[in-house]
Amino acid sequence: MPASYDAAVARMYALGHELAQTPSHKFDLAHIRVLLAALENPERRLPAVLIAGTNGKGSTAATLASILRASGLRTGLYTSPHLIRINERIQINGQQISDEKFALLHDVVERTAERLVEDGELPWHPSFFEMLTAIAFEYLATGRVDIAVLEVGMGGRLDATNVVEPLVSVITDISLDHQKFLGNTIAEIAREKVGIIRPNGVVVTLPQSPQANDVIGNAILDKDARAVSAVQYVPPVSPKAEGYVQKPLTAENAEPGAESAEKTVRGPIARYPLQVMGKQIQVETPLVGRHQLRNIALAIATAEELSKQRFAITPESIERGIRETRWPGRFQVIPPTQSSPEFVLDVAHNPAGAWALRSTLSTCYEDEDRRIIFVFGAMRDKAIGEIAEILFTLAERVIVTRADNPRSASPEDIRDAAVRAPAEIELAADVVSAVERARELAFSGELVADGVSRASLGGQPGAAASACAVVVITGSIYVVGEAMRALRAGGDGE
DSSP states (O other): OOHHHHHHHHHHHHTOOGGGSOGGGTOOHHHHHHHHHHTTOGGGGOOEEEEEOSBSHHHHHHHHHHHHHHTTOOEEEEOSSOSSOGGGGEEETTEEOOHHHHHHHHHHHHHHHHHHHHTTSSSSOOOHHHHHHHHHHHHHHHTTOSEEEEEOSSSSTTOGGGGSOOSEEEEOBOOSOOHHHHOSSHHHHHHHHGGGOOTTOEEEEOOOOHHHHHHHHHHHHHTTOEEEEOGGGSOSSOTTSTTOEEEEOOTTTSOTTOTTOOSSOOOEEEEEEEEETTEEEEEEESOOSHHHHHHHHHHHHHHHHHHTTTOOOOHHHHHHHHHTOOOTTSSEEEOOBTTBOEEEEEEOOSHHHHHHHHHHHHHHHTTSOOEEEEEEEOBTTSOHHHHHHHHGGGOSEEEEOOOSSTTBOOHHHHHHHTTTSOSEEEEOSSHHHHHHHHHHHHHHSTTOOTTOOTGGGTTOHHHHHHHHEEEEEEESHHHHHHHHHHHTOOSSOO
16 A cells, blocks of 8 residues: 555544534535635536435435446446545445545645645635545546536535536435534424525435425425426335345345346345336345335436436446445345354444334344344434434344544443433443454353254354344444454445
8 A cells, every 4th residue: 555645544534524623614615616626626527416415315326326337327426434445435437546546636635725725715724525525526527437426425505515516416315413513403404405406407306304395395496496206216115015025135036137146145135126217127226124215216216317318327227237236334234154143234323324224124134033232333423312212122232332533422421321222231442342242242142042052053153143143233334334344344345
């Protein structure tokens, strides 16, 4: 790994995290516009889709980008935050920006920013996210992508990504999160999200809470935008209905001839038929759970809208793109081995995400006599008590920990906030020790299901663990990322 890359990343992190700072001067589009102008406005050379929302915007972005790639388009993707390495945030055709290119572009943007500050054109150095957004725009523009899929970092109205002129704006589900910065009600937060809608633009969305619907609808009317509803692409089924499949993917249950037909379990999938652009396709996605039906619908509706513009997107490429979507850390299953239990990694950093995880766990494991061990950590500004009440009731044991991040809540703080959750809670100083403790518990026999013992399973500890315990690692994306590193799960799994 080049030293210049290490230095670039270190300089980026030295800027600090916006959400750890006083928000007084961090969010202002005027400053990112000055920086981008000095770089000859790469954002103006980017045909783009801009996606805002509280939950699901990353999954929607990843699915849409996969559809566009499957349609033969050179596709950029910019998301945040990352799980393991900063490079994950900036991709072209599914390939992360290289270390060398990141270091080079960081140097260009850094020198530009320093000159602007010295000349008085900027009052202070750009923030972490402003710098990263400038690097991403420069990389995607010089990489001559046909289209870029951009995930808003936070909010929308004043987010650094909101300097582009999107071909389509997408609003995913809105719920309470980042109240310190965005507002204390759904309506206040929605008003920040709809800031990505352009006058006479196109906006793809779905009905949601009355408060959010009201704000979104009024913004569309005020800006004379054209609304595109994704309702027709949400399957008219519940996850238990006939025609909907959600289970581990093997050669036996894969579609005949599908590229995903493998002889080994790849992880859970959802599958259902859908009419898209006048043709029935078979949706098959590794993004499972009721909430993902909505995110996939938004991606399909956006792809169809782009097909009406100038992009060669077909029902077949939509089907293939959904099937090939990879979005790690979202109900990512690591199958059990003789030395390790089954792990589920899922980012659930707010109450809406916690409800989605709870629903998916119940669906995937309801017919199995499995005990659940949670490894959980969160940032201090999250609704930890509410998340704990939602999730911890499912667990035999909860191990609370903290990521290596200054915003992390301490294990003691999490335990105190979870006082109303009727689960046995242990404390672990860091994510690695929490994962090891969970592995130990899975093999210890303490959590062996009724009627199941190591003896009955032939004395194989791996078999006992796989039969009786699932370790769910969740909460902050930083906790999930550190766990992925510890488990060597990588950043490109299902």
